[in-house]
Structure formats: C-alpha cells, structure tokens
Amino acid sequence: MTVITWLLALLQALLIVALAPLLMGWVRKVKARLQNRRGAPLLQPYFDLHKLLMKEIRVPHTASLLFRAAPYIVFVATWLAAATVPLLALDLPIAQIADIIVLVGLLALARFFLALAGMDVGTAFGGMGASREMLISALAEPAMLMAVFTLAMTAHSTSLVSVMAHHLADGFLLRPSYLFALGALLLVALAECGRIPVDNPATHLELTMVHEAMLLEYSGRHLALMEWAAQVKLLLYGVLITNVFFPWGVAQEFSVTALGVGFMAVLGKLMILGAALALAETTLAKMRLFRVPAFLNLALLLALLGLLSHVILEIGA
Numbered sequence: 001m002t003v004i005t006w007l008l009a010l011l012q013a014l015l016i017v018a019l020a021p022l023l024m025g026w027v028r029k030v031k032a033r034l035q036n037r038r039g040a041p042l043l044q045p046y047f048d049l050h051k052l053l054m055k056e057i058r059v060p061h062t063a064s065l066l067f068r069a070a071p072y073i074v075f076v077a078t079w080l081a082a083a084t085v086p087l088l089a090l091d092l093p094i095a096q097i098a099d100i101i102v103l104v105g106l107l108a109l110a111r112f113f114l115a116l117a118g119m120d121v122g123t124a125f126g127g128m129g130a131s132r133e134m135l136i137s138a139l140a141e142p143a144m145l146m147a148v149f150t151l152a153m154t155a156h157s158t159s160l161v162s163v164m165a166h167h168l169a170d171g172f173l174l175r176p177s178y179l180f181a182l183g184a185l186l187l188v189a190l191a192e193c194g195r196i197p198v199d200n201p202a203t204h205l206e207l208t209m210v211h212e213a214m215l216l217e218y219s220g221r222h223l224a225l226m227e228w229a230a231q232v233k234l235l236l237y238g239v240l241i242t243n244v245f246f247p248w249g250v251a252q253e254f255s256v257t258a259l260g261v262g263f264m265a266v267l268g269k270l271m272i273l274g275a276a277l278a279l280a281e282t283t284l285a286k287m288r289l290f291r292v293p294a295f296l297n298l299a300l301l302l303a304l305l306g307l308l309s310h311v312i313l314e315i316g317a
Contacts, residue, residue: 004254009092013083016239020082020231021045023238023274030278045231052224060121060217070117071218071225074110078229081106082236086243088262089251090161099158100148104141107192107236110229111137118214129213132289136191136198136210139296144188146303147181150310151244154178160240164247177313180306182245187299189237191292194230196281198292201230235270242269 025042032039041047059068084098084106111133118130152158154177155166191198194211203209215226243250249265251258287295 005091005093008089008254008259009083009094012087012089012092013079013094015087016082016235017079017228017232019270020228020235021049023235023270024231026271027234027274027278027281030275031282034278034282049224049228052219052227053221055220057220057222063121063217066113067117067120067217068222070113070120071222071229073113074117075225075229075232077106077110077113078232078236081110082232082239084160085236085239086161086164086250087239087266088259089254090165091252092161095159095161100152100160101158103160104145104148107233108137108141110233114214114226117218121217123217125209125213125216129210132210133214136292136296139293140188140191140299143184143296143299143303144192146300146307147184147188150177150181150303150306153307153310160244164244164250165252167244167247168250168252175310175313177306177310178245180302180309182241184299184303184306185237185241185245187295187302189241190280191296191299193234193237195234195277197284197287198295200286203286238270238273239266242266242273 022042022045025040025045028044029039029042081103083094084103086092086095115130115133118126118133120126149158151163154175155163157163157166190196194201199210201212203212211230215223218226243266246269249262249269251262
C-alpha cells in the first residue's frame, strides 16, 4: 500500500460525501419530471445542507449529551461504511481492510445511535419512529446478510474487492443465485433507505413517518448531518448494487484513464438506478406498516433462494 493508494482512498471517501446530495437531487428531479412538474434544481440538496449548516442549533431542554453526539456518530459511521465499498477502483487500502461484515456492523452502529437519539428527548413521535426503525432493521439485516453471503460464497471471500474481481474475471455470467440476491438487496435497500413503498421521506404526516419521526427535534447543523448521512446511505446502497452486481468499468489499475472511465461508469450506473428509483416511487404507493414484515420476508425468501441455488449448483458441479 503506497501513498498514492491512500490518497486515492481519501479521494474516494470525499467523492462519496460530495456525490450523495447529487444523487438525491437527481432522484427528485426525475421524479418531478415523471409527475409533469418542473421540480427543484438538481443542486437543491446542496443548498438545503448549506442553509441548515448556517442555522443556529436548538436543543430541547430534556436532551442529554447523547442527543448532541448522535448526529456526528451517525454521519461518521455511515461515511466509513460507504468508504468500504469500492467506488472508482479495486485494491484500495480501506476496501482491503474492511469487508462485508464491517459494512453491516457500521450501518448497525449508525442505526443504533439514530434510534437512541429519537428516544432520548422523550417525545411520542421520536419513540414511535425509533420503534419502527428497529422493527424494519431487525427484518432487513438477515435478508441483506443472506444476499451478500451468496456473493461471498461465489468468490470464496467476504471482501467486496474479491467479489468484484471474481465477477470481472467471470465476465457476463448469468447465475440464478445472483438474480435472487439482486432482488433481495433491492428490496432491502428500499427499506433501509426509507423509500417508497416502505417509508416516504417527503411525508408530513406524523403517524406514517419512520425515519423523519426521529429527526423532528433536530435543527441546524445536527439536522444537516442527519440528512447528509441519509443521503450517503442511499449512495452506499446504490454503489453496492451497481458495482458489485455490475462491476464493469471499475478501474483495476491506478492510471488516470482507468480512474476517469471508472468515474464515468459509476455516474452512469447511478443515474440509471436513480431514474429507476424515481419511476418506482412514482408508480407505487406507500404500504401500511403492518405489511412491511411481509415485504421484508419476501426479501429474505429471495436471498435464501439465491443461497440455496448456489449450493445446489456447487453440489451438481
């Protein structure tokens, strides 16, 4: 690991936090066009974050130190989790050190402090949102682990770099296990990122909120960090889906041309995935909360089918 590779890893980590609001703006713009609206500018999420960062922080008198520290912990944990996913190139130091288990653990750490912050003030909506968040995460985590373990068994490693390198070496090889794992991960991503049909990030109805209910008492810089962490999490799942299942274009060497191609490739794939998300949110309606377990059970079933199909093919071979 040379100084250049560490600089590239730092550049990738900075790109993640820089591109996360852009992906959110792209989804909102496409969604507005599909609904025959002009919509906000593509860079509106950047303006919103800047406005919140400049505002004064107001903290409830019942809040403890945990309430003040949670935004920083949630943002840093989500950022570190996103940095473990190869964005531009393979064989970067952070991607080699961390694997799928570390990724899931960092996301669980961020979710844990987010739920604690929602309950810390003692409001009804904060506790309700934290309870719903834990219900969704308890059902989503097994499906996500099952899906990524299907890929790990194919590459015989839990490292995302090894999984992507194995897929690049195989070329376009259509495996039933990959299709099942991809379907499961797509459903988990919708639930974990609080998107329709599981949650509506733009809702103003308190009784239907999940993620937003835990942020009602935040303002200023604290709210900006929470919103930014949610955008980074959406980008994390987007890069995980596009680069792990469709790794073509990811740089395998550290030349300027290869990195440029990798950057353009990941931008194109994220644009396609963001447009698909906007189309899905335009055509689907938010489901009731008691139907979310069935939705995530479907994700777990798909992941289990993917794992079993891989085992059956290995035994048959």
